[in-house]
Amino acid sequence: MHARSAVFDLYGDHLASRGGWAPIASVVRLLDAVDVGAPAVRTAVSRLSREGWLEADERHGVRGYATTPRATRRLASAWDRIYRTSPPTWDGRWHVLVCEHVSDRSRRDRISASLGYLGFARMAPDTWVGPRTSDELESALEGQASRSFEASFDGDGAALAEELWDLRELAAAYDDFVGWADLVTSAVADLPRRPREAFAVRTELVHEWRKFLFRDPGLPPEVLPNDWPGHAAAARFDELTRELRPAAGAFVDGCLRGDPDVIGVPHAALESSD
Template sequence: MNARSALFDLYGDHLRTRGRSAPIASLVRLLAALDIAAPAARTAVSRMVRQGWLSPVRLPQGRGYALTTKAVRRLDEAGRRIYRDAPDTWDGRWHLLVIQHIPDRARRDRLRAGLGYLGYAALDDTTWISPRASAELEPLFATEGVRAERFAAGYDGDVRGLVARAWDLDGLARAYERWIDEAAELLATRPGEGDEEAFAVRSRLVHEWRKFLFRDPGLPATLLPDDWPGTRAARFFDEEAARLLPAASRFVDRCLDGR
């Protein structure tokens, strides 16, 4: 786990609901529990400030860092997807994007990665689909200076066949099976008995689970194969994350209080 990813996890999973800010000393202490050294933690904080995710603030405990509006929007959306807070309903309509041609390869690659994170799949170089419109499209298009035509469309054909062509569900299913095995091993070898250990174990569990934000488009259940392993993985994650949360929260609160 690198320091920048750990900070995103920490703010998203704990600090987003605790005032959205923390003293630098607390951030260093919390990341130390994840075997991240103080210099790496401070470097990651500085990098996130330059990238517009954090902003320096003065707190009663001293110098600290708060989430920016951009970061809050991203972490709120990530939280909804990680904990599946949105209802799993679908009206059968697809959100379709027809994007202008982008000659610059770097911009094109960034846009592709951004749309993939938001749950869209490419049908060709300029046409993308998702079962739901994302609230983060506007910031992405503004950042990359891209225009797109948008449509709500039905599909006159084999919907599951379309899904199988657009997304690698077989590869995603294998990834979920591996995650279940690896998470069970983590919990067996590091059960998280004490508060700090519970925080460390839960952080690693959330960190690995969060990676599915970049792979899983969050398709409605009606579009997924029967006995989808992602459902079993989500149930396992929910149970273990909830079990470890009280002890992990106590450790976070102690670090924020400087105890």
């Protein structure tokens, strides 16, 4: 796990609900549980700060970092998608985006990656299609001129989805995730009683699941196969992260208090700690 991703996952999955701030020493302790060393953590935090995602914030004489408003919005949006807290509705219309051609290749690649993250697929060199628009669309385009509109597709929506997105590869990835998650959790069946290990496994689960944000456009059920494996994968992810949440939360709270040694906390205490 790269340090940058680990820091993002930590702030999004745990620290956002705890004020979005943590002492740098606690961040180092927490990510040591997923084998990310202190130098790598400090370098990642420094870079994220320079990029405008984190900001130095000393509280009660303790040096730490908090998420910036920009990061808070991005993390809230990402975790809403990860846990599907507000499932989007679909009225049968597609969002079509026509961009002015970008001549600079690196900028073009960045915009393409950002649009893919927001659920758009390229239909033509400068034309993109997605199941819905996004509040982050303006920032994704980096000021590039564009026009957008809603449109109905005169044809089979499922066929269009299959043409624009590689649904076979995505389905295989969901099947692989379920198989991997089952292997990991069966090997450590007593995780709910082991806070440090529970935090590490939950972090890895979230990290792997978050990758689907860059691969899955969030297509509506109306255009997906009836036996779409993404539904079963999401159910498995929800089950496992919910089971690990109390122990993982106990470990986070222990590290934030400056006492990471929470292994052996009684199960009842874990259940009331999150």
